Amino acid sequence: MSDTSAQILLRTTVNGLDVAVAIEPQETLAEVLREKLQLIGTKVSCNVQVCGACTVLVDGLPVSSCTYLAYEARDRQVLTIEGLASKDGTLHPLQTAFIEENAFQCGFCTPGMILAAKSLLDQRPDSSEHEIVEYMEGNICRCTGYRSIVAAIQKAQASVADRSS
Amino acid sequence: MSRDSDDAKVDLTPQNWSDLPVEPVTDVSHETGFQVVNKSVPRRDGVAKVTGRALYTSDITLPRMAHARIVRSPVAHARITSIDVSAALERPGVYAVLTGEDLKALPHTHYGHAVPDHAVLAIDKVIFVGEPVAAVIAASERIAQQAMEDVVVEYDELDAVITVDEALSPEAPVIHGRAFTSGAFRGFEEETVAGQTSNICEEAHVGWGDVEEGFSQATTIVEGEYYYPMAYAYAMEPYVAVGDVSDNSLTVYSSAQHPFMVRHDLAHVFGMSLGQVRVVVPYVGGGYGSKSYTKIEPLAAACSWWAKRPVKIQLGVEESILTTRGDDALVRMRTGVDSDGRIIAREATIYLNSGAYAENSPLVCKKSANRIVGPYAIPHVKVDCYSVYTNTCPASSFRGFGASLVTFGAESQIDELAEKLGEDGLSFRLRNVADEGERFFPKMRGLDANLKGDLRKLAAMLEWDAEPQAGRGKGLAVSASDAGAHPITTAAIKLHGDGSVTVLTGSTELGQGSHTVLAQIAAEEFGIPLESVQVVASDTAIVPFERSTGASRTTTLMGRAVQEACQEAIAQLCEMGSEAFGVPPEEIEQESGGLRHGDRSMAWSELLTSFFGMPDCEIVGRAYLRRAGDLKELPPFWEIGCAGVEIEVDEETGRIELTRLAAVGDVGLAINPAMAEGQDLGAAAMGIGTGLFEELVYDGQQLANANLWDYRVPRFTDIPSDVRLELTQDQNGVGPYGAKGGGEGSLNPMSASIANALYQATGVRVHEAPLTPERVWQALQAKKSSQREAE
Known part of the structure; x- marks a missing residue:
């Protein structure tokens, strides 16, 4: 707007689409996703990299987009919740499992929670319950008491295993 | 703008949600015959929330x-x-x-x-x-x-003035120093006393019998001071x-x-x-x-x-x-038991640090005074509660307010009494808790719950009689809250020309599942598929008045208003059917999805088309609930808390780890059992937070930990993998099909359960929540040094 900071051009890939967007150097990835690309599925809560609500995947790994500079995503692959389901609208097994297991209530943590879980299952598809709980420690949910989320991740794990077998 | 039109774009394709399996989480032993309610259907907002398309206020530009x-x-x-x-x-x-x-x-x-x-x-x-x-x-x-x-x-x-003591000292500056007239929605009748000549924002005095007489007859008395922290929701x-x-x-x-x-x-x-x-x-x-x-x-x-x-x-x-933060509570209390082991007297003084503005603390004050009595019929009671203005950030409602604050002390003291009698906390409670229907609190509704039955279920889940492993202990606690759900609720439904239904409700979807539960009720009443019902909510220009979304009221009160609005529409349809069938309305019967006379059936859509003479016309059904009939008596229901834990204590560090969590949700009837259990566990998890580590701390005039680094909330590893939940569905509530509120209950007894388990595990009693490693370690050290002195 009226801010006079120097703009830089960010080229990155978001949900499989190449984008080029003018940003200010200090802008966070969450700001660019939400305000410039209207990808409002990414939620911001604690703003200090504690709660995990703003989690998106950059080259497959989870980052807290509230504190991750958008410029760091240049020439990388960014995945947000909007890019998780198939193009035909078929939900990802994690999305289906989260619905089936009631793994959310208010839903504000859900996009970040699902993306963190995706990163885990992509890296270690056979994670034990203990590994799931440890890996997910960086994502807070204030509604559910977590057990339904663990159940959903395990269900998705089984469903992914079924598909690939 | 209504998010439900947004939902409609997302949710209604069949592969998105009607294909999802419906798995009953809890088997309801009695045969209900329900078609849509009492089933764990998937959430109506499910797809919107897992795809990032659900719209929140933060997303609006x-x-x-x-x-x-x-x-x-x-x-x-x-x-x-x-x-x-x-x-x-x-x-x-x-x-x-x-x-x-x-x-x-x-x-x-x-x-x-x-x-x-x-x-x-x-x-x-x-x-x-x-x-x-x-x-x-x-x-x-x-x-x-x-x-x-x-x-x-x-x-x-x-x-x-930062603390209650400072605010009540005779030399304290008076923060407001002016008279106020009462606000329009206090939730109770007495005029405000707030702030003109002192820092007292509200006071509540509850009592009956003669406590001095009661304590003179008591054979066992326990007295103590308990503190429940300021918390952040x-x-x-x-x-x-x-x-x-x-x-x-x-x-x-x-x-x-x-x-x-x-x-x-x-x-x-x-x-x-x-x-x-x-x-x-x-x-x-x-x-x-x-x-x-x-x-x-x-x-x-x-x-x-x-x-x-x-x-x-x-x-x-x-x-x-x-x-906004939660009020804290300093409770000074004594309870006496007679020679038959029955609680005969309880006396308590409660101070709440309510911060700079009243917000909802006057009601927190009133409710704390009521709820410290617990679900016991005590002949002699005296409670004085003070909400106090201080120069700290304002306190207001936080889930289970007035119950969570005082149940920590109240139910710790019950275990202390049982211990003094050489009895365990379960048998002491089974003897003392009120019976179903008993008017244990004068001038209030009798207890609409079988709390003794709930306690037995809880004990079974905790395997109460089995000796815990070394270093472990079990604890349980109960509570009954006079639900703050003031019954002023209105609702409307529109039956559209094609037989689909829109529910217009002032209940806000906070995650508790109101969009799903209210849709289930409307589908049940009209005998139509759940997919045929949409919910439009919380736009004051469109939906009828609802006082609030809180105090576990929505299923009970809005659910009932929606049910009655559907029934009112069906009564109109019977008049239309009378014209169409050419018979008196009383000869017409309702069947699934329409009306019937003899062997002639008309679907809802046919009735509307017949009446108006063209398609797409609609009728409106409405209901106005107020304090009348079976809703005259307060509270509309007692919200039951019945929960317990098994913990393991690391005596080197004072750290408590939960090894089992158990809770009974006494909800009358769960419209959606999986979601009711989700509310129970969510509430219990918050209770674990204030039981173990959540506490806002003032350092002088400043909050020392107003961020999520320093204010720790429960995380994945804090919840034990062994969680046992059970629902009691006795259909004894005033809500639809006998439902009543849940969703706060399991929070309220949690911190006392943990304190009681700590005592069983280690023999130390901590009177201050949360039970942080530091507090537990210091209590353990104090016990060790007093043992050394005794030797």
């Missing part, structure tokens, strides 16, 4: 919208001597700066549903660190943030509102639990009629009571009024804590 950031007081108590906004206004992109002085042009500058003591921005004086003093309105949040540094405020500091969506004021109307989008109460305060401040004010609530990212009543909506609207454009205020976590 309007054309020409500006952003405001709030300049806050750095001192706890001071006169504002000057505010210079000129440098801020010179910054490019700054539209306006609003100060308390500017507000004086409005019809009213203060609001408050209980006590109208709350200024939209500080006027002449600040009374806590973090109080809003000015709002910078700019083209972007970043510009507003930068310009805040250019707003120069000068203060003349006054003595501050941490709704993950921090407070946010968008105000949009025009010449003759005002629209506010907000993350608010009670849109109609917010509407009242906005109409008051801006001198508008209720019809001119529209409050719209999209999906809410968590509430837990912290978004009850009015928060930043008047300020967002005032910024819009001042800058002549829509304005969004998005707070962060620290600012949200400074906006």
